[in-house]
Amino acid sequence: MPLPATPPRRATIRDVALEAGVSRGTVSRVLNGEPYVSAEARTAIERAVAKVGYVPNAAARNLARRRSQAVGVVVHEPHSLFLEDPNIGSILLGANAALSAADHQMVSLVIDSERDSRRVVRYLGGGFVDGVVIVSARRDDPLLAAVARLGIPAAVVGRPPGMPPVPFVGIDNRAAAQAITERLLATGRSRVGMVAAALDRDSGADRLAGFRAALGDRFDPRLVVERPLYAYGAGRDAMRELLEREPTLDGVFAASDVVAAGALDAIRDAGRRVPDDVGIVGFDDSVWALRCQPALSTVHQPAMDLGRKAAESVLAQMHGGAPQLEGVMLDTHVVWRASA
Amino acid sequence: MPLPATPPRRATIRDVALEAGVSRGTVSRVLNGEPYVSAEARTAIERAVAKVGYVPNAAARNLARRRSQAVGVVVHEPHSLFLEDPNIGSILLGANAALSAADHQMVSLVIDSERDSRRVVRYLGGGFVDGVVIVSARRDDPLLAAVARLGIPAAVVGRPPGMPPVPFVGIDNRAAAQAITERLLATGRSRVGMVAAALDRDSGADRLAGFRAALGDRFDPRLVVERPLYAYGAGRDAMRELLEREPTLDGVFAASDVVAAGALDAIRDAGRRVPDDVGIVGFDDSVWALRCQPALSTVHQPAMDLGRKAAESVLAQMHGGAPQLEGVMLDTHVVWRASA
Known part of the structure; x- marks a missing residue:
């Protein structure tokens, strides 16, 4: 799919193709999460994306797709826990507050197994959401790698080891x-x-x-x-x-x-x-x-704010803002009560 | 959008158009949830759909759309309560079990306000999910009317007064x-x-x-x-x-x-x-x-089974089954413990 001209000073898909030594079509296929691309080409393209600082142009992508006005919030926890842990609930509430204020629909997706993980990646890559917030990702989470590859607006709550360059909101x-x-x-x-x-x-x-x-x-x-x-x-x-x-x-x-x-x-x-x-x-x-x-x-810990800031980051990227890869760290403090 | 021939004995969009005295295009627009149809035509078409027993052909609709392999579960509760009430959680767990077994993605959508309600209807009508389970609908809920009008595979947990003819799973x-x-x-x-x-x-x-x-x-x-x-x-x-x-x-x-x-x-x-x-x-x-x-x-009350049966009803409709409008009632029993 041809992309319209991007603003000056911004890296284009052509820059990525030149840097990786592959065709623009191959870059497009990788960025759109399509299969049948060699692992070698995929790696070269991911490196090139990072090196030239390419940011997928959400507006251009949306020309080719119907916009969903929806943002996925992926929770990587057993479904039962997702309902037991009010911390996850507060993160969702915060994300919903930001999305709702921007008249976007929050769509919750729970990953409970490897099979769910593959299905969620397929859903995210299918244009059914315009962006994604990822909560409680694991070390070297394949979901994060897939999201980075898809190039959809994304933000992570937390900072799992081995995460690709995706904006994150966390605490120390x-x-x-x-x-x-x-x-x-x-x-x-x-x-x-x-x-x-x-x-x-x-x-x-x-x-x-x-x-x-x-x-x-x-x-x-x-x-x-x-x-x-x-x-x-x-x-x-x-x-x-x-x-x-x-x-x-x-x-x-x-x-x-x-x-x-x-x-x-x-x-x-x-x-x-x-x-x-x-x-x-x-x-x-x-x-x-x-x-x-x-x-x-x-x-x-400011759980609602974690969700809110992550959703705001995704919304900003959806409106063409560059992803802030250095991340945002929020404050915590000790609350002393009666149990010790 | 023209629909291919439907199986014999099954009412078609043409039957609906004849019965309602409108064009097939108008019927299509109403069934697809598009605006700019007079209230009069809409009412005539809704009556005709009920009278001739028309069931929208999911397979035909999906030819015109990319399939999402996702089913929405709409919870009409304040977001905070959605996380506090384990009954809702169990319904979601049951729905997820059925959908996951069929390799479909459960997508949770929470309705917290009138604005959310309109946004959810837009999302459901946009082809981003293939079916929908509705939990805790209200008396004369506009969401139920909209879902019936869209004609997407749907099932309701509970049986709110004034609900349109949509399959339901409930208890007495x-x-x-x-x-x-x-x-x-x-x-x-x-x-x-x-x-x-x-x-x-x-x-x-x-x-x-x-x-x-x-x-x-x-x-x-x-x-x-x-x-x-x-x-x-x-x-x-x-x-x-x-x-x-x-x-x-x-x-x-x-x-x-x-x-x-x-x-x-x-x-x-x-x-x-x-x-x-x-x-x-x-x-x-x-x-x-x-x-x-x-x-x-x-x-x-068998909360997980309520969610599971509702999801199974939606999956069956997605595979061409006729909606079972008489509903399914599950058993309850008194559990006597120590508080009385």
Whole structure:
């Protein structure tokens, strides 16, 4: 499909073709996510896109397609968790607020399996949405690579390791986890463990790194129990395991509020008092934190703003703005309540 | 757009045009949701569609459009509630299970305002999904009328009053509400009230009707407090109001589990014991029922199956099956626990 002239100073598809040493048709096929292009050509084109700073021209693409006035929000979590974790809910609410204000339809797509992942890529590449926000992507997530290849306006909430050059909105999980762990240690606890979760995501891995940094020489890997997901059941079961491993445990950092809610119930079931016997802190400052008994000390993260900023980035790209690849980092702070 | 020949015995667009006394082009425009058709012609065509039993031929329509392999699930609730109510979540899980098994993408669309409603109709009419499941539609919902007019494969969870001829999957809310209220009365309660909700939907209105039927002559309208939504905060606030109106209240039926969870906290905050002073029962048998302290007596409704059956109906229509307009009713049963 021929593209109209682009504004001066902006790299064109021709520049990409020249740089990659392939035809413009091949570049088009790769950018449109079509199959039957050699891996070699694909790699050369992706490198060339990055080198010449080519930004697909949304207006030109839309001439060839009916506009959907819709933006996809892809959540890469089991469907059940998507409904259990109010943090994901808040991110969606924020994204919806920005999209709705611009009269765009938010379309939620959940990736629960590899098959879903392929189907979502097909959907995104089919012109059924004009842009996409991606939530909770994994390390080297093939979805991110596919989105970068399609060249549709996109933004990521978080900053998964190995991500291609796509705008992102995140928080400093490592520094925040270190801050809340230090605050927990300052209450005089001596045997402090962690229920870690989602280590295949930047949030999970960085929170563990922050916990480790706060403990320094006192870090004991035996006092870390890992679970794959931020889930209530994961927190409850992992906490049981932690108390079995270390009956003298007197403090715990749970990787999210919903994990902390499960852990808190396990501590109570074991006949221990919170915060007297065991102090517990979470991460998110979601509705779970206030429903915990006692109310949970935690890290406030601006979940709605993460969704809103990511959606605003996508809208700006849809209107021809260049993607801001350096990313946006939002502030967090410790909220101290009664659980530690 | 001309349609190819349809199978024998099946009504065609020509039959609709003859019956309505308009051109085939006008029928096409109405069925495709295009504007600029007189209200008179639209009404005549809608009547003719019903009379001749015309079923839009999905295969024919898809020849003219790229298939999306996606099915929309429209939830007509505030976005925040969509994430708070596990009943909606379970319906989505069930729909996703059926769609995923058929390798179709579930696309969730939330309607939170009138503007959203118009945008969703535009999206559904734009060929971006191949079918649609509608959850929690309201009385005389314009979305249902629009979907019927578009003629896309559709199914409704519930059976809102005034709905056009669209397949539906539901439960008998009235009989189930009557059964749980009678069980509550059988524990020897004498002053029994209700926190009613969502009276603009069949579920809310029918649950109130069932409560009323169980009480018979003892029904006292002063002991019913209404709220617009099935929400935790609504249950808490309405219960406070109910206890102020009637301090001797000793039983309450909450219109859903999440409403009951809020009501239960309000009863406890008022210094009353559950079930000793006040017996409380809910509706749904969602995760909220088991998280309540004490565990909630409630009505089990097969939420996942509602979503699954509705999605299966849409898939069957997409593959050329005729819509089953008589609807499907699923079973419910009382689950008796410790809260009454």
